[in-house]
Amino acid sequence: MSKNYDYCSICGDYGKLSHDHIPPQSCGNNQDVYFYSFQQFVSDPKLQFKKTHSQNGVKNKNICGKCNNVLGSKYDVELAKLRNIAISSIDGDTSLDKTIDTKKIVKAIFGHFLSATPYYQKSVFDNEMTNYYLDKKNSILKNYSLFMFLYPHKDTIFVFKNYSVGQIFQNAVSLPVGMLSSLYFYPFAFIFMKKQKFDRGIDLLEFIRSNNKLFEIKNSDWIFNNKLLSPIWPCNPEDDGTGSAFVMYNENLAKNSILKH
Ligand SMILES: [Zn+2]
Numbered sequence: 202m203s204k205n206y207d208y209c210s211i212c213g214d215y216g217k218l219s220h221d222h223i224p225p226q227s228c229g230n231n232q233d234v235y236f237y238s239f240q241q242f243v244s245d246p247k248l249q250f251k252k253t254h255s256q257n258g259v260k261n262k263n264i265c266g267k268c269n270n271v272l273g274s275k276y277d278v279e280l281a282k283l284r285n286i287a288i289s290s291i292d293g294d295t296s297l298d299k300t301i302d303t304k305k306i307v308k309a310i311f312g313h314f315l316s317a318t319p320y321y322q323k324s325v326f327d328n329e330m331t332n333y334y335l336d337k338k339n340s341i342l343k344n345y346s347l348f349m350f351l352y353p354h355k356d357t358i359f360v361f362k363n364y365s366v367g368q369i370f371q372n373a374v375s376l377p378v379g380m381l382s383s384l385y386f387y388p389f390a391f392i393f394m395k396k397q398k399f400d401r402g403i404d405l406l407e408f409i410r411s412n413n414k415l416f417e418i419k420n421s422d423w424i425f426n427n428k429l430l431s432p433i434w435p436c437n438p439e440d441d442g443t444g445s446a447f448v449m450y451n452e453n454l455a456k457n458s459i460l461k462h
Pocket residue numbers: 209210211212213214264265266267268269
């Protein structure tokens with residue numbers, strides 16, 4: 202059951218908690234939906250049981266009202282702006298101009314990752330995100346990656362924290378390594394991980410570090426061997442090389458949901 206009072210997962214202060222939409226309502230998360238846990242999705246792919254219904258999107262009650270306001274008014278607006286630009290030019294590969302503040306995009310995603318926990322907790326990853334979010338330290342830019350991909354699935358929101366995947370097939374899609382956290386909503390997928398190079402998407406933290414002004418996102422981001430990747434890639438078990446051979450996660454740490462309109 203969700204608690205009304207607890208420590209805020211962003212600022213750490215004890216107080217009244219408020220509902221945070223993950224992703225924000227302005228990014229399409231405002232509809233009448235059914236959602237599922239990852240465990241349910243894997244055990245029952247047709248999603249015939251145990252649906253959770255929400256009249257206005259996927260949300261979690263884990264941050265205070267003050268943090269919720271700042272996240273919404275300072276950072277989510279920038280994310281929604283980026284989303285609108287991307288959607289309006291989705292037919293071609295898109296260059297996004299410098300009116301977008303990438304630091305605000307990163308803070309929006311970090312804010313919602315921090316908010317997406319089953320209860321108050323601060324993992325090493327969470328602490329790194331908090332320090333960047335609250336302008337205390339920016340070592341995260343050097344030590345971690347936040348990859349952004351163009352994501353084609355319109356009817357799915359995917360939130361999954363602190364999992365890892367492995368691959369055993371040859372000629373298979375390359376997978377990010379180590380502990381991962383995912384937040385997907387049309388038309389973006391974000392995956393947080395330890396610093397690494399990856400053959401698709403763009404590492405927004407590296408982008409900020411290099412002081413670039415222009416980044417590109419590509420329609421080919423979510424395609425492998427001419428096949429569209431799963432809405433929950435890389436957590437989809439597939440034997441055709443487009444998914445992972447196994448997914449590991451700790452139920453106590455993972456906050457996960459899959460939403461279908
Ligand atoms: Zn707070």
